[in-house]
Amino acid sequence: MVNTKxxxxxxxxxxIGGGINGAGIxxxxxxxxxxxxxxxxxxxxxxxxxxxxxxxxGGLKYLETDRHVTYKSCLDSGYIQQIAHHMLFRVPFIxxxxxxxxxxxxxxxxxxxxxxxxxxxxxxxxxKKHIRLSPEETCKLHPGVSKDILGAVTMDEYGIDPFRxxxxxxxxxxxxxxxxxxxxEVLSIIKENGVVKGVKVFNKLKKERYSIYGKTILNATxxxxxxxxxxxxxxxxxxxxxxxxxxxxxxxxNYAVGTFSIDGRxxxxxxxxxxxxxxxxxxxxxxxxxxxxxxxxxxEYLLQAxxxxxxxxxxxxxxxxxxxxxxxxxxxxxxxxxxxxDHLIFNHKNEGFENLFSLIGGKLAAYRxxxxxxxxxxxxIVGNTQECTTHLTYLPGSEATIHIKxxxxxxxxxxxxLERLYFRYGSRVMRILELMDxxxxxxxxxxxxxxxxxxxxxxxxxxEYARTIDDIRRRTRAGMGGCxxxxxxxxxxxxLKEELSLxxxxxxxxxxxxxxxxxxxxxxxxxxxxxIQQMELNMANHLFLGGLESDN
Amino acid sequence: xxxxxxxxxxxxxxxxxxGVVSKLLKHGVSPIVISPALGATYMFSxxxxxxxxxxxxxxxxxKKMINPDKTIQETVQLLQNMDSSLRVSEKPxxxxxxxxxxxxxxxxSFSSKLASIESIKEQTDEVGVAYLxxxxxxxxDKILLTLQKNEIKGVLPVEIHYLKRNHDAxxxxxxxxxxxxxxxxxxxxxxxxxxxxxxxxIKTLIFPPVLGVESFEENWSVIKKEVGxxxxxxxxxxPSIVGxxxxxxxxxxxxxxxxxxxxxxxxxxxxxxxxxxxxLTNKTEYxxxxxxxxxxxxxxxxxxxxxxxxxxxxxxxxxxxxYGDKKLDRGYYSQMFTENYFDKQPAYSIGVxxxxxxxxxxxxxxxxxxxxxxxGNIIQGYNYLNGDGGMVVAASTGVEAASNILNLIxxxxxxxxSNEL
Ligand SMILES: Cc1cc2nc3c(=O)[nH]c(=O)nc-3n(C[C@H](O)[C@H](O)[C@H](O)COP(=O)(O)OP(=O)(O)OC[C@H]3O[C@@H](n4cnc5c(N)ncnc54)[C@H](O)[C@@H]3O)c2cc1C
Ligand SMILES: Cc1cc2nc3c(=O)[nH]c(=O)nc-3n(C[C@H](O)[C@H](O)[C@H](O)COP(=O)(O)OP(=O)(O)OC[C@H]3O[C@@H](n4cnc5c(N)ncnc54)[C@H](O)[C@@H]3O)c2cc1C
Numbered sequence: 001m002v003n004t005k006x007x008x009x010x011x012x013x014x015x016i017g018g019g020i021n022g023a024g025i026x027x028x029x030x031x032x033x034x035x036x037x038x039x040x041x042x043x044x045x046x047x048x049x050x051x052x053x054x055x056x057x058g059g060l061k062y063l064e065t066d067r068h069v070t071y072k073s074c075l076d077s078g079y080i081q082q083i084a085h086h087m088l089f090r091v092p093f094i095x096x097x098x099x100x101x102x103x104x105x106x107x108x109x110x111x112x113x114x115x116x117x118x119x120x121x122x123x124x125x126x127x128k129k130h131i132r133l134s135p136e137e138t139c140k141l142h143p144g145v146s147k148d149i150l151g152a153v154t155m156d157e158y159g160i161d162p163f164r165x166x167x168x169x170x171x172x173x174x175x176x177x178x179x180x181x182x183x184x185e186v187l188s189i190i191k192e193n194g195v196v197k198g199v200k201v202f203n204k205l206k207k208e209r210y211s212i213y214g215k216t217i218l219n220a221t222x223x224x225x226x227x228x229x230x231x232x233x234x235x236x237x238x239x240x241x242x243x244x245x246x247x248x249x250x251x252x253x254n255y256a257v258g259t260f261s262i263d264g265r266x267x268x269x270x271x272x273x274x275x276x277x278x279x280x281x282x283x284x285x286x287x288x289x290x291x292x293x294x295x296x297x298x299x300e301y302l303l304q305a306x307x308x309x310x311x312x313x314x315x316x317x318x319x320x321x322x323x324x325x326x327x328x329x330x331x332x333x334x335x336x337x338x339x340x341x342d343h344l345i346f347n348h349k350n351e352g353f354e355n356l357f358s359l360i361g362g363k364l365a366a367y368r369x370x371x372x373x374x375x376x377x378x379x380x381i382v383g384n385t386q387e388c389t390t391h392l393t394y395l396p397g398s399e400a401t402i403h404i405k406x407x408x409x410x411x412x413x414x415x416x417x418l419e420r421l422y423f424r425y426g427s428r429v430m431r432i433l434e435l436m437d438x439x440x441x442x443x444x445x446x447x448x449x450x451x452x453x454x455x456x457x458x459x460x461x462x463x464e465y466a467r468t469i470d471d472i473r474r475r476t477r478a479g480m481g482g483c484x485x486x487x488x489x490x491x492x493x494x495x496l497k498e499e500l501s502l503x504x505x506x507x508x509x510x511x512x513x514x515x516x517x518x519x520x521x522x523x524x525x526x527x528x529x530x531x532i533q534q535m536e537l538n539m540a541n542h543l544f545l546g547g548l549e550s551d552n
Numbered sequence: 553x554x555x556x557x558x559x560x561x562x563x564x565x566x567x568x569x570x571g572v573v574s575k576l577l578k579h580g581v582s583p584i585v586i587s588p589a590l591g592a593t594y595m596f597s598x599x600x601x602x603x604x605x606x607x608x609x610x611x612x613x614x615k616k617m618i619n620p621d622k623t624i625q626e627t628v629q630l631l632q633n634m635d636s637s638l639r640v641s642e643k644p645x646x647x648x649x650x651x652x653x654x655x656x657x658x659x660x661s662f663s664s665k666l667a668s669i670e671s672i673k674e675q676t677d678e679v680g681v682a683y684l685x686x687x688x689x690x691x692x693d694k695i696l697l698t699l700q701k702n703e704i705k706g707v708l709p710v711e712i713h714y715l716k717r718n719h720d721a722x723x724x725x726x727x728x729x730x731x732x733x734x735x736x737x738x739x740x741x742x743x744x745x746x747x748x749x750x751x752x753x754i755k756t757l758i759f760p761p762v763l764g765v766e767s768f769e770e771n772w773s774v775i776k777k778e779v780g781x782x783x784x785x786x787x788x789x790x791p792s793i794v795g796x797x798x799x800x801x802x803x804x805x806x807x808x809x810x811x812x813x814x815x816x817x818x819x820x821x822x823x824x825x826x827x828x829x830x831x832l833t834n835k836t837e838y839x840x841x842x843x844x845x846x847x848x849x850x851x852x853x854x855x856x857x858x859x860x861x862x863x864x865x866x867x868x869x870x871x872x873x874x875y876g877d878k879k880l881d882r883g884y885y886s887q888m889f890t891e892n893y894f895d896k897q898p899a900y901s902i903g904v905x906x907x908x909x910x911x912x913x914x915x916x917x918x919x920x921x922x923x924x925x926x927x928g929n930i931i932q933g934y935n936y937l938n939g940d941g942g943m944v945v946a947a948s949t950g951v952e953a954a955s956n957i958l959n960l961i962x963x964x965x966x967x968x969x970s971n972e973l
Contacts, residue, residue: 296886441686444723454688487789490651491688504697512894519893526889526899529860532853535889536900536937537595537790543894544937545597545787547653 010213011037011179012382014199016186016228017220019049020162020364023169024371024390025218025378030176031393032379032386037212038170038178039201041185043471045166047289048222049364050474051243051324053279054272056080056088056158056365058125060118069342070121076369077125079391081158083368084165086398086426091159091270092128095258096138096145096152096309104150111153118155127156142253144310157256159272162364163474164424167464168395175396182465189217189232195354205467216378219358223289223325229358234351236358237330240286242323244298245279246525249317249449249482252276252310261305269306269313274450274481276316278306285325292323294524317530319484320521329361343370345377355381397426411436413443417451424476425459432459446495447488449481457492461499469496469514485518486538490546512548553814553838559584560957561831561841563818563868564849564857566593567943568928570802571950572847574630577809579958584841585806586833588817590799591855592929596943597787598761598794599647599666600631600638601657603934603941611876611901611933612940613949616908620948623955627948634805635798637665637769645670649787650760652694656939665772667695667758667784669702677755680710680748680781686723689789690760710748710757712741728762729793732771738764745779757781761788765796814838818868821846826922845923845961847953848912850930852903857930860885866904866930871912871920874905874932879915896938903932909960910953923961925953 013029015022018040026038040046059073081088095115097108115130122129133152139145145152174180183205190198190211198213221228225236256270269278281298299321306313329344343361348354357377362370372388379386404422408415411433421429435455436443442455460466460475469492472478478492479485493511496502502510515538526532542548560576562569565587576583602624605614614620632638645668646654654669672679681699683692692709699707731737748754763783764771772783788794806813820832822840830842850857850868859867863885866873873880875888875898888899904912904926912920928946936942957963 444686444688446688448724490691494688494691494693504694516893520891523889523891527860527862527885529853529856529858532860532899536853539893539897539900539937540595540597541789545649545653545655545789546651547649547655548894 010215011035012215012384013037013378014186014212014214014217015039015220016199016218017047017222017224018044018166018170018180018182019047019220019222020045020166020169020367021049021222021359021362021370021374022218022220023166023173024367025220025359025374026173026178026180027169027176028371028375028388028390029378030173030178031389032375032384034375034379034382034384036173036178037214038173038180039184039186039199039212040182041204042290043182043468043474044170044465045163045474046470047224048324048326049162049166051245051322052162052364053245053268053270053277054159054162054364055091056125056160057363058118058121058127058157059363059365060155063114063117070118071124072369073363073366074121074124074127076391077158077365080160080365080368081126083391083393084160084168084395084398086401087164087423088158088160091157091256092254093155093157093256093258093268093270094133094138094142094145094152095155096133096135096149098146098260098308099148099150101150101260108150108153115153115155122156125158127158128154130154130156142255142257144252144312145257146309146311149309159270160364161273161424161477165364165367165395167475168397171396171464172393180465182471183467186228189353189356191353194352196356216355216357216381218374218378219356222327222360225327225358225360227289234348234353234356236346236360238360239284239328239330240289241326241328242283242285242292243280243326244294244302244321244323245277246299246302246306246318247320247322247480248276248278248313249319250274250276252316257309259305259309261301265305267302267305269310273477275319278302278313282326289325292325294321294323294521296524299524299527314528317482317534318525318528319482319531319534320518321524322521327360327362342366345374395426397428400427402427402429407433417453420451421453421456425456428463431463432456435459446491447476447478447481449483449487450477452476452478452488454495457495458499461496467500469493469510470517472496473514479514479518483534483538484522485515486534486541489514489518489542508548511542511546515542515548555838555842558842558844560961560963561586561843561846562849563587563831563846564591564851564855564928565799565802565813566591566849566851566855566928566946567596567798567802568849568851568930568946568950569847570634570805571627571630571947572849572927572954573806573809573811573950574633575626575951575954576957577811578630579954581958581963582809582811583847584812584814586814586816586818586831586841588815588834589856591851593802593851593943593946594795594799595790595792595854596795596798597649597655597789597792598785599645599655599657599787600944601936601939601942602944603939608940609933611874613906613910613931613933613945613952615933616906616910617948617952618908623948623952624944627944627951630951631944631947635801641670643670647787648695648698648758650690650789652691652698654698655787665783665785667786669699669704671784672699672704672707672756672758673702675756678706678708678753679704680708680752680754680757682757682759683709683711684728684760685711685713687728687760689724690786695758695786708752708754710754712744712748725760725762725788725791725793728760729765732762732764733767738771738774742775742778745775745781749779749781755781756784759783759785761785761792761794765793766800768793768797821869823921826919828921828923843923844963845925845957847950847957848904848924848926848930849928849950852900852929855929858903864888864899864902869912869920869924871904872914873902874915875902876933877915896935900937901933901935901940903930905932909956910949911956925957927953
């Protein structure tokens with residue numbers, strides 16, 4: 001069981017926010033022996049991190065302006081591939097050009113030149129060089145692509161499940177003796193004579209308030225930074241940008257396809273786990289990052305862009321839309337020598353908060369580098385001289401490889417299920433298998449969309465800090481498939497109740513909250529018969545038969 | 553296939569279609585049933601909802617009936633004709649669902665072999681709740697708790713093991729029901745039950761609705777005879793074996809009554825003035841069916857009666873659709889789902905608007921086609937999810953539509969020997 005009791009009294013570092021940045025820094029700092037505690041107000045990766053495309057890309061975009069950044073990004077992408085080798089997947093991209101593109105053939109040549117320049121970096125991250133495809137070849141690789149194209153160029157990237165990447169960093173931090181608290185919000189900062197002393201926090205599940213003391217504080221609240229800073233009396237300037245994705249049930253192809261939206265932006269249709277995602281939009285957004293509305297216009301914008309290159313896109317079962325806010329930086333007050341303009345570390349000393357820093361921006365793909373840079377800074381303040389080893393140390397589950405075929409026989413679990421489990425949990429899958437061995441009934445599937453077993457659900461509650469049904473979903477993907485929690489929600493509630501000794505009312509409340517969360521992402525895409533049918537079945541299941549009352 | 557006369561065609565093969573067909577048959581008219589697939593009836597959970605006539609909303613189809621009580625009564629008889637095991641309960645019932653929740657029925661409900669608080673309260677002997685190893689979709693704990701809350705004492709948890717040897721993979725409604733269709737498994741089950749009963753004196757066992765598909769009734773009787781207990785089933789989740797059973801019963805009823813059931817989809821029609829003269833299908837063997845009257849019993853989304861492009865549309869005749877008085881034009885779609893999952897969603901009560909003859913009409917109350925009628929879920933103004941009634945509303949609108957056809961349409965040459973009066 002994960003320990004959620006705080007054992008230390010004064011920490012070296014208090015991290016606020018459990019997105020990829022907070023988690024990455026917690027791992028790095030704790031590995032160097034810096035006494036660290038991390039607070040996340042909801043769940044790990046419940047902010048921008050969980051709403052991102054999940055590409056561990058090599059900074060293609062900086063190729064024109066800053067080749068050095070591309071080099072470093074590709075190098076780091078290579079590191080991430082090594083330290084999390086069990087859960088990366090290759091995403092070959094096809095970027096076709098429509099016949100009606102204003103610049104026509106010339107543009108295709110330009111694209112090819114651009115991708116050729118990227119080829120030089122590909123070997124750093126085990127990527128393949130680009131190739132030019134004829135219209136026929138393109139349609140052969142991806143039969144859904146419009147026949148109305150001049151040709152296409154390919155490019156190679158890698159993808160990852162951002163939830164799992166974050167959790168693994170969290171677990172690594174914990175195993176290096178960091179204290180980790182999710183569902184615990186930092187309410188304010190305690191300071192004395194212009195120097196920070198600690199934070200006041202509120203545990204939302206236990207409804208407890210307490211104070212924690214530390215020498216340095218890192219604000220890694222991403223898009224929440226301006227709000228949090230204002231509440232605490234300092235300032236973080238940002239230009240938050242909202243990004244929406246659509247999710248289609250199943251992979252419509254093993255290739256990702258690039259297309260252009262009505263305003264000329266690039267939109268991708270890419271396979272991700274057992275689904276396909278289309279994204280993204282990019283608009284200024286100054287609302288609540290925790291409650292981002294998704295409009296019909298945004299959904300249409302993405303569908304039209306996708307339709308442009310895959311004409312039949314609307315015939316697929318579109319299951320949901322999700323949104324996140326990119327913590328895009330604003331400039332000013334930043335430290336010198338920044339790696340790129342993509343992220344900044346703010347020092348709030350001049351505002352009367354000595355030893356308080358804010359890390360803003362970045363990329364999932366660059367999280368390790370950014371964590372290293374930030375931790376270097378913290379280390380210099382707390383007087384730690386240990387080297388960073390995060391690029392050389394395996395993430396939990398990647399330390400060992402296991403013999404899947406043998407284990408499949410030994411534990412009598414079908415290969416496809418075990419492969420999926422290995423992909424998600426690496427060698428830690430042994431714990432799940434042992435659970436199954438003791439309680440064979442836990443081999444049963446909880447989800448029909450992907451083979452998520454009961455043992456897996458119990459594992460993430462016991463070892464990965466899952467405290468709500470939504471937490472379970474982030475770690476296991478249960479509820480993310482075609483039926484969007486239609487069949488598994490009640491069962492997850494039942495298991496959560498057993499594991500956490502909830503009352504029947506608490507269980508019903510957890511289920512109701514989860515269903516409402518799922519629905520808010522489904523509602524934006526209830527635009528086809530298939531999706532409305534599915535919603536009717538879900539409602540019949542939950543409202544008509546589930547005995548859930550709306551006052552939950 | 554030859555059609556030597558103008559036919560009465562029922563579009564759809566759900567419970568609404570059944571209402572139409574059985575009423576027509578009663579009056580000597582044998583219609584054609586055509587559908588490409590099955591709809592909501594196939595997923596129905598097991599408690600025939602009648603709804604509440606008094607509290608039914610302004611647009612509820614009961615409000616369109618001349619004498620709803622009478623129609624419902626007739627419908628109930630016709631349903632019992634198809635399934636002799638159906639019993640009408642005089643009181644409202646609180647029926648258990650597979651989730652361990654309680655589904656309250658408003659005024660009347662069929663109570664054949666259903667587990668309800670009321671029926672269990674009447675028991676003097678002990679009642680057992682099955683705990684099924686490996687079968688995760690039956691919430692025995694919650695049922696026990698609910699029984700306790702209702703001050704029902706002496707309820708026993710009954711553990712049932714060894715039904716399934718292979719621990720892996722799915723064990724859901726279908727798997728279970730099909731397992732009990734197998735002789736060896738069923739015998740093992742019986743032996744196990746006998747052992748349990750020998751140890752305690754239960755008379756009724758609350759069980760998920762999976763006691764076999766085809767042999768459900770036989771299994772039920774065998775258990776009663778050989779073990780001495782009655783099985784009380786809960787309402788079913790999807791996939792629903794109860795729905796499968798109903799569709800099978802309807803199919804055999806049609807077979808025994810000589811009703812022609814065609815597989816195919818109506819994809820168009822020919823008309824003369826305001827009359828449909830034939831229906832076009834997607835099948836070459838019967839691409840055009842000449843008709844005297846047609847009944848639209850295509851259900852809603854699950855049935856396929858309503859489809860969407862950038863807006864909702866009725867899928868066969870493109871009839872106007874309504875939400876209350878509002879005709880659904882472009883742009884309405886975004887208002888059909890509210891923000892709260894637990895709300896009554898407007899989308900599930902939209903449908904075609906009908907006159908008291910059950911003919912689809914437009915906003916000016918004008919009939920769209922003189923010989924077209926509607927029945928079941930395609931009609932606006934009720935939503936089974938809200939407790940407005942489901943199966944019985946669908947079936948009774950079918951019965952009502954059929955009696956209007958008998959009154960309004962000249963069915964000369966189509967009436968065989970009338971068995972009415
Ligand atoms: C649509 C979209 C697509 C993207 N695609 C990619 C991509 O493909 N590849 C890539 O590399 N990058 C991508 N990014 C960028 C990447 O997701 C972000 O840069 C990264 O996730 C930022 O991480 P973070 O930890 O700073 O922020 P977040 O993940 O937002 O984490 C901040 C956390 O702080 C918590 N928090 C806030 N206030 C408090 C408080 N008071 N107390 C405690 N906790 C608090 C929040 O709950 C949240 O979990 C994308 C971003 C978006 C929005
Ligand atoms: C999960 C679930 C549980 C339910 N539980 C209950 C319950 O416990 N109690 C209750 O009373 N009600 C319940 N209901 C509601 C009840 O099932 C419906 O109200 C009822 O089945 C509607 O019947 P119908 O005949 O109108 O439509 P359907 O059964 O949907 O039939 C529509 C038919 O039309 C056919 N069709 C569609 N388009 C065409 C075309 N173009 N050409 C030819 N044929 C076509 C379809 O193939 C189908 O055969 C439940 C519904 C669901 C989904």
